[in-house]
Amino acid sequence: MLRWGKIERGSTISVSCCSAHPVTQAHLSEVVASAGTTFTPAHHAKKAPVSETADTLVVGTISTGNPAAPTAEAMAISGGKIIGIGSLADLEGLTNASTTTVKPEGIVIPGLIEPHMHMWTSLLNLTWTDVSKEACDTFDDVVATIKQTAAKTPDGQWVLGKLFDPSLYPGEPDLTRTILDQVSPNNPVMVMNASMHYLYVNSPAMVAAGVTDQTMDPPGGTFGRADGKLTGIIGEAGAMMVFAGKLPKPTQADIASGITTILNECARQGVTSLREAATGTLAGVSELAMLHQLNGAQRLPVRMSTAQFAMMAGKTPDEVAATWKEAGVTPFSGDEMVRADAWKVVTDGSNQGRSGYFFQPYLGEDNGGHANWTPEGLRGAITPGLRDGWQIMVHTNGDAAVEFALTAMEDLLPGFGTNDLRHRFEHVSFTTDDQLTRMAKAGISPSFLMNHVFYWGAAFRDTILGPERANRLDRVASAYAAGLRPSLHSDYNVSKVHPLLSARTAVLRQLQADGSVLNPAECATPEQALTAITTGAAWQIHADDRGSLEVGKRADYAVVSEDPWTSDAAGWDKITVNETYIDGTLAFSA
Numbered sequence: 192m193l194r195w196g197k198i199e200r201g202s203t204i205s206v207s208c209c210s211a212h213p214v215t216q217a218h219l220s221e222v223v224a225s226a227g228t229t230f231t232p233a234h235h236a237k238k239a240p241v242s243e244t245a246d247t248l249v250v251g252t253i254s255t256g257n258p259a260a261p262t263a264e265a266m267a268i269s270g271g272k273i274i275g276i277g278s279l280a281d282l283e284g285l286t287n288a289s290t291t292t293v294k295p296e297g298i299v300i301p302g303l304i305e306p307h308m309h310m311w312t313s314l315l316n317l318t319w320t321d322v323s324k325e326a327c328d329t330f331d332d333v334v335a336t337i338k339q340t341a342a343k344t345p346d347g348q349w350v351l352g353k354l355f356d357p358s359l360y361p362g363e364p365d366l367t368r369t370i371l372d373q374v375s376p377n378n379p380v381m382v383m384n385a386s387m388h389y390l391y392v393n394s395p396a397m398v399a400a401g402v403t404d405q406t407m408d409p410p411g412g413t414f415g416r417a418d419g420k421l422t423g424i425i426g427e428a429g430a431m432m433v434f435a436g437k438l439p440k441p442t443q444a445d446i447a448s449g450i451t452t453i454l455n456e457c458a459r460q461g462v463t464s465l466r467e468a469a470t471g472t473l474a475g476v477s478e479l480a481m482l483h484q485l486n487g488a489q490r491l492p493v494r495m496s497t498a499q500f501a502m503m504a505g506k507t508p509d510e511v512a513a514t515w516k517e518a519g520v521t522p523f524s525g526d527e528m529v530r531a532d533a534w535k536v537v538t539d540g541s542n543q544g545r546s547g548y549f550f551q552p553y554l555g556e557d558n559g560g561h562a563n564w565t566p567e568g569l570r571g572a573i574t575p576g577l578r579d580g581w582q583i584m585v586h587t588n589g590d591a592a593v594e595f596a597l598t599a600m601e602d603l604l605p606g607f608g609t610n611d612l613r614h615r616f617e618h619v620s621f622t623t624d625d626q627l628t629r630m631a632k633a634g635i636s637p638s639f640l641m642n643h644v645f646y647w648g649a650a651f652r653d654t655i656l657g658p659e660r661a662n663r664l665d666r667v668a669s670a671y672a673a674g675l676r677p678s679l680h681s682d683y684n685v686s687k688v689h690p691l692l693s694a695r696t697a698v699l700r701q702l703q704a705d706g707s708v709l710n711p712a713e714c715a716t717p718e719q720a721l722t723a724i725t726t727g728a729a730w731q732i733h734a735d736d737r738g739s740l741e742v743g744k745r746a747d748y749a750v751v752s753e754d755p756w757t758s759d760a761a762g763w764d765k766i767t768v769n770e771t772y773i774d775g776t777l778a779f780s781a
């Protein structure tokens with residue numbers, strides 16, 4: 192049995208959740224690029240003006256998310272904005288005969304905010320079969336699920352799986368060629384590891400890719416072998432590309448429908464605004480052009496805030512910054528549905544993939560990962576963003592990565608004035624007290640990938656990092672205590688977009704693996720956790736007009752089965768969403 196963490200790493204190509212994988216990038220980039228680079232404002236952005244009389248009166252049980260006035264029985268909306276919220280009597284003067292009264296079936300809550308997800312990279316494998324731990328409780332389930340997909344696939348066509356994570360199963364089992372040949376002898380099978388650093392393929396896939404026992408390893412990758420025979424375990428981009436290059440290419444219609452599918456799934460979890468955390472990784476500025484085109488044709492189901500990625504193939508960060516600027520993509524450009532808001536830099540890799548950067552080695556290994564940059568390189572990637580006035584978002588996973596990026600920001604920020612751009616560190620998975628204090632002083636807020644605790648907490652504790660470090664995972668309570676304004680995110684498709692599950696985990700810190708609690712001292716209060724998926728997250732994406740239902744804010748709301756502000760956090764993940772509204776008009780219906 193090969194332990195995946197021990198497979199020889201064949202290249203220096205560093206990929207993480209926050210960057211497009213070169214293997215699958217080629218499949219979408221051409222098609223998206225055909226969208227061009229011109230931005231057309233959406234016509235539906237022209238709504239009726241806000242007046243003193245409500246066009247819509249929402250009557251029912253309303254949980255506002257505003258601690259000063261947590262409940263209401265009615266909300267008056269005009270031109271997409273809230274002009275009154277409170278008791279029916281309070282709002283009497285705001286309605287007339289032309290006001291439409293609606294009575295939603297459920298509790299009205301503020302639309303939830305997803306402050307860090309990846310739409311473009313997730314599109315790449317949207318239709319592949321999910322063999323994540325969440326979908327497949329045991330390794331046998333993984334094998335059975337692939338077998339079921341193969342049974343439904345005509346002979347000769349590819350069977351594709353995604354999000355397989357051996358680190359979550361006892362003994363870290365691999366999907367070998369032998370296993371996959373038994374699963375499907377007549378179809379090429381390819382399953383991607385959740386870290387996106389490995390593929391698992393069977394013999395027909397080897398034939399399709401023209402790879403034999405005699406084929407040399409390509410630059411930047413490894414065809415896994417045992418006793419000279421291919422094992423089916425394909426490591427790193429250089430080798431993975433050989434297989435991925437054989438997959439059928441999507442059409443522009445496929446991509447458009449994929450975007451709609453992903454955004455509707457976000458809306459299904461009550462999300463009305465999200466931050467796409469690495470825009471431009473596949474097709475540069477064309478990605479924004481495509482979003483504006485789609486939104487122009489039919490309003491998107493979720494508002495999108497984009498973080499422009501500091502890296503494009505063959506360009507320095509300075510050249511990337513110039514590319515965005517030349518296309519008219521400047522801070523806060525766009526419209527109320529698709530707006531460019533941030534500059535994204537990635538410091539290290541993934542902790543569960545053992546490529547996060549730590550002060551101390553991983554358990555059983557002699558190194559603690561590394562940064563993707565030299566200190567000068569990181570400063571060179573952040574500086575164009577600061578110079579052009581962007582909010583900076585820096586991916587930092589291990590404690591040494593937090594230190595590396597924090598030192599850079601502490602050095603650079605004084606040179607760029609005192610603008611409140613609400614700079615952010617992403618994941619900030621493992622921190623020291625000192626780092627949280629310094630982040631508060633530097634004005635850098637954390638966004639936590641909270642599902643790290645739920646899904647990988649036990650693996651961090653038992654096999655990857657050990658209990659001391661695992662206790663320092665996602666320190667929401669300490670972040671609040673340090674005066675920070677944290678948010679919670681999914682990093683979709685690292686985990687699914689489900690803000691209420693993230694908030695539940697922030698309160699309970701319960702591990703999916705054994706139900707135990709990972710460091711109760713870091714449990715957030717229910718109010719803190721809900722703030723981190725509403726007003727706190729809205730603040731982090733520069734959307735102060737969202738996140739709670741208050742006069743002057745946008746009428747972005749969800750109609751749900753139960754009020755999270757008054758119900759037990761243990762049940763939050765079971766709350767269902769009937770409808771979402773953007774600017775008071777229906778955006779999604781279950």
Ligand SMILES: [Zn+2]
Nearest residue numbers: 208209468682
């Ligand atoms: Zn990310």
